[in-house]
Amino acid sequence: MSHVITCIDGSDVSTAACDYGAWASLRLDAPLEFLHVLEKTEYPEQSNLSGNIGLGSREALLEELAALDEKRGRLALEQGKLMLEAARERAIADGVAAPTSRQRHGSLVETLAEMEDDIRLLVMGKHDENLGEHVGSRLESVVRMLHRPILITTPEFTPPQRVMLAFDGSDTTRKGVEMVAGSPLFRGLPCHLVMIGSDNAANHEQLDWARRTLEAAGFEAPVALHSGEVERVLCDYRSANNIDLLVMGAYGHSVIRRFLVGSTTTNVMRNASVPVLLLR
Structure with missing residues (x-):
């Protein structure tokens, strides 16, 4: 589990994903590898047009269409x-010593599943137009399948200066605090801890633990406890404090992690002006 794997597809988000991958590689002192997967569903290795034979069809035309599909794939x-x-x-220009690349013709999800043991961090660009009922079918499938941190980038690269961790006291977010504390990715950057819940002793105790854990690792760790609707509170806090990157636990049953599964996620991912790091 050593590489920063950055997925690129030639879309308008690929340049920023490339830059975030280089940034993470340098911060983590981890090898950087770029991955391009040509989906077989869109570019089959061989076209099967036999089902299209019907009234007015000609064998020569079918062969020509198959040849065109093959050429398109090549x-x-x-x-x-x-x-x-x-x-x-581009990564070499950013200071990465020896980035590598890999190309596959198949399925992105299956390819990443095969590579999982060698992934320290996965970087993927966010396609607003592909955000469907949840986070976008392909991205959601990757998040559900992969048990590795995933950095979902915005179309523009900005080196993060302030980080916000959405914290709820669950095992996942406590693990997230420990991961942030032990990783060089955010070292030297303030890490804001934001909890949505009741103003009670139990929640304050959880926040104090998280703050002490980060401060012991050398982080400046402002804390905030707010009540209200999760999406609105997180977005308002992010905007008011000029947060550059949001860190969240992916999936589960707490109020914050449920936020990663339904329509709220779609809205935040569509409107977010900062990248999101999903922890597993």
Whole structure:
């Protein structure tokens, strides 16, 4: 589990994903690898048009269509190779010593499942137009499948200066505090701890533990306990405190982690102007 794996696809979010991958690689002192997967569902290796044979069809036309699909796939693979090389050159310019690249023709989810043992951090760009009922079907599938931290980037790269961790006292978010405390990714950056819940002794005790854990690791760790609707409170706090990156636990049953599964997630992911790091 050693590499920062950055997925690129040639869309308008790929450049920022490349830059965030280089940033994370340098902060973690971990090797950087760029990954391009050409989905077989969109670019099959061989076209099967037999089901299209019908009135007015001609065998020669079907063969020509199959040849065109094959050529389209080859061109897409070649374009992917050029994208990977451009990403490597950009990362080298950012100071990454020896970034590598990998190209696959298949399924992104299956490819990442095969690579999971070698992933320290996965970086993926957020496609607003693909945000469906939840976070976007492909991205959601990756988050549910992969048991590794995932950094979901915005279309523009800004080196993070202030981090916010959505904390609820659960095992997942307590583990998140310990991961942040023990990782060089955010070292030297203030890490705000925000809890949504009742103003009671139990919640204050949980926040005090989180603050002490981060401060013992050298972090400045402002804390805040608010009541209200999760999405609105987190977004308002993020805006008021110029937060550059949001850290959250992915999935589960607490109020904050349920927020990662329903329509609230879609709204925040669509409107967020900062990247989100999902911890598993």
